[in-house]
Amino acid sequence: MPRLTRLTPDTAVGASRDLLAELASRHGRLGDMVSTMAHSPAVLGGYLQLSRAMGRAKLDRKVSERISIAVQTQQGCGLCLDAHISAARALGVDEDEIDRAREGTSADPAIAAIVALALQVYREPTSITDEQIDALREHGFGDRAIADVAGVVALNILTGSFNLLAGLTPGGDRDA
Known part of the structure; x- marks a missing residue:
């Protein structure tokens, strides 16, 4: 059972709202993890930046x-x-x-x-x-x-x- 609630672009505030709106517009839906990470714009933003950066990793x-x-x-x-x-x-x-x-x-x-x-x-x-x-x-x-x-x-x-x-x-x- 989830311990934290999911947020949406409508329920999130500030930077998290903007990040979720951008993700929803690009992908059409939001998964549980990013929707829940939105409680902390620092965590969500850090995850998105590190994830994008590792997409350019040299490792196969x-x-x-x-x-x-x-x-x-x-x-x-x-x-x-x-x-x-x-x-x-x-x-x-x-x-x-x-x-x-x-x-x-x-x-x-x-x-x-x-x-x-x-x-x-x-x-x-x-x-x-x-x-x-x-x-x-x-x-x-x-x-x-x-x-x-x-x-x-x-x-x-x-x-x-x-x-x-x-x-x-x-x-x-x-x-x-």
Whole structure:
């Protein structure tokens, strides 16, 4: 059961009203998460900016979705996990790789290494080593892709923790 109410462009005020009106005009409908985030224009605006920025990430979307699956499995946001599994499937990630992502790994050593890094960024970033970053470079990841991992993790922390706080669960709109 949601803990916070959804807002609409008619019920929101100030900056949140403007943000929701813009989203509604572009997309036609508003999902549960953004409608609920509108209680805080700072949170909604920050989410929208980070989400747009990460849309320009260097990481391949299939890799990014596997990172998101791994992080959301740890964080426990069912709404986000379902959304990222659905996105991974739409991108052609097979079920075995989705299962591996839920376990924090991959059959591909390069993807396994970057997913492992993402989980370290999520759980204990102080444990990241120079050797680990060098190994990612040997797998072909450049500094930009490696840096993008922090953004993907941050976006997942924001959406997952917000959905858990707000009591948003699978079965409603999926805009995580």
